[in-house]
Amino acid sequence: MGGPVGGRTRDPVRVLIVEDSTVVRQLLAHIVAQDPRLALAGAVASAEEALRDLRRIRPDVISMDIRLPGMDGLEATRRIMAEQPTPIVVVSDAVADSSLRISMNALRVGALSVVEKPIGFSSRNYAAVAETICTQLFIMSQVPVIRRRPIGQAEPAARPVTESAAMPQRHPSILGMAASTGGPPALARILGSLPADFPVPVLLVQHMGAPFMEGFASWLDGIVPMTVRIAPEGERPLPGHVYVAPGDRHLVLSPAGTLRLLDEAPVGGQRPSANLLFQSLARVAGPAAAGVLLTGMGEDGAQGLTELRRAGGFTVAEHESTAVVYGMPAAAVRMGGVSVSLPLEMVASRLLRLVPAGAVRELRP
Template sequence: MIVEDSLVVRRLLAHIVSRDARLELAAAVASAEEALQELPRVRPDVISMDIRLPGMDGLEATRRIMAEQPTPIVVIADSVRDATFGISMNALRAGALSVVEKPVGIATGGHEQIADTICTQLFIMSQVAVIRQRAPAAAAPRVPASVTVLPPPLSPGMLAIAASTGGPPALAQVLGALPRDCPVPVLLVQHMGAPFMEGFASWLDGLVPMPVALAQDGELPRPGRVYVAPGDRHLLLTTAGTLRLSAERPLASQRPSATLLFRSVAEAMGARALGVLLTGMGEDGAAGMAELRRAGGYAITEAESTAVVYGMPAAAVRLGGSSASLPLPAIGPRLQQLLKRDARA
């Protein structure tokens, strides 16, 4: 189902979807109210959702859909620099799964790439099982038998964290639990379209205690700050302790790559490395978490009970890249414990 008030864009999206053999257009409506009315009858596998709609906006529509008839939602954002993008990110917190660029005219440069991204995201997200709202996890979760819980490092020196599908709200929850005077720097990889990364960093900066900004090449990371991998660049930590942005080829189709981030932190920090791998489709980050753990670092994976997509964390568990598997609400407090232990040391 396409939800888009502009007739021109609605027709363009319908044209894009009709060209993809993986997709079939179930409905195309001009308002959130019409979408809610048609939803029980059409029962689409995935929804393309505009944010700026007449009457009820896309954020409120997402909340209503996730409460009444949970359906995978892909937000189509037409702006990455104004307040609209913040609304798009809040739609992710309300249950939407990803954000992609709004398509441009067929004669415009970049159209085919944007169209392909939209179709791929719609197809992938149509496979995700969504539920109304996950119940809060218990404070002392059961650890899967395949995960061996190891004692944490005595003195963590760097925290690397990565996520993909469902990542922005999960990252906000984990980082929101850490204090502004966090004793280590935080390096972050989130799979998202390159044009959105600056807006994503700004959105996250307004939600968590620590300052958040895009990483700069050659920068010396400081404790109490979050450094986000910019669009289409790998984020690496050098053995000299500085940040490096790399345009090297994608690893497993990902740039930035979570595996390359974790690998570089493992090489630079050894047993002082902390790694966290959250919800996401595919296996990016799994091999890097295994290397981080072999280097003596401590690796936390999000448990299946809370992950929107238990792909990346599950792969890390299979490869031996998990020191502890925890539900999302328990990860931030666990990091607090580790970092307080560091402060006492």
């Protein structure tokens, strides 16, 4: 069943499916059963059943529907993270805006990722959707999750970080940000602490399924002061705006200082690629750019952030004490690409020191 890990055989990952539609629940059970990495631990039709059976089933990962009878998937995620923390993958209808907003908020209370809900065996992209679901369930089952305190109780403060990185000699004129697993709530927290008139544009890469990117940008736009939109081809980025890489296209800054969207092959398995974004900032802006690399699996963004720092840009990585997954920031630290590592709650204040109001001129490549 499972593959060898360190000389032993790994047991399949136990999956609990929470889905009120009988048809979709059976389809998800079939998808899980076909993957040798996974084993079906249970399939229930409501959040109440999931909470009742959680301690008995003890799954390694949960596939969570959002629209459920009675308690919805958002409240279920909040309860699970408070009572018995378990990795959760939200399975959402990508087309329904209201469902997607609830899904994004589920990420804020502890869910790890959002994937597209399968339609049926005959749908054109069934195989790709099924593979994505299985891969996300398998990968997220390995993420250590922590108990979330109920709303109204303060989270314990992150361990203070001692750092002595000098501030750059010039104020950046453009900022790049990138994240993967755990990214949406981290980005919401940082961008939510920046003013609407933040004096530089922000270019953003978030690893997420292509069908969700429009909804993700819309969700972010509704909860942070700055204007958030999907990056348009050929436009010159404006201060106070966040430009999100669209689904399945790379976002880079062109030599002319405009936004470019590329259909080139994935880089390190990722499209959009954080490496390509940071590398373009290094080439075009150099010391007039800053980069922030947040939580995520793998190493995307680490090489690009390193090149940006070598070009004179100021670079920030999320500290291990707050990262949901410390893979991408850790890789950047190992490569020497980080000016400073900061816990999540300290990133926005550092950015406000980097680019104080009225201090920045227009980017001139």
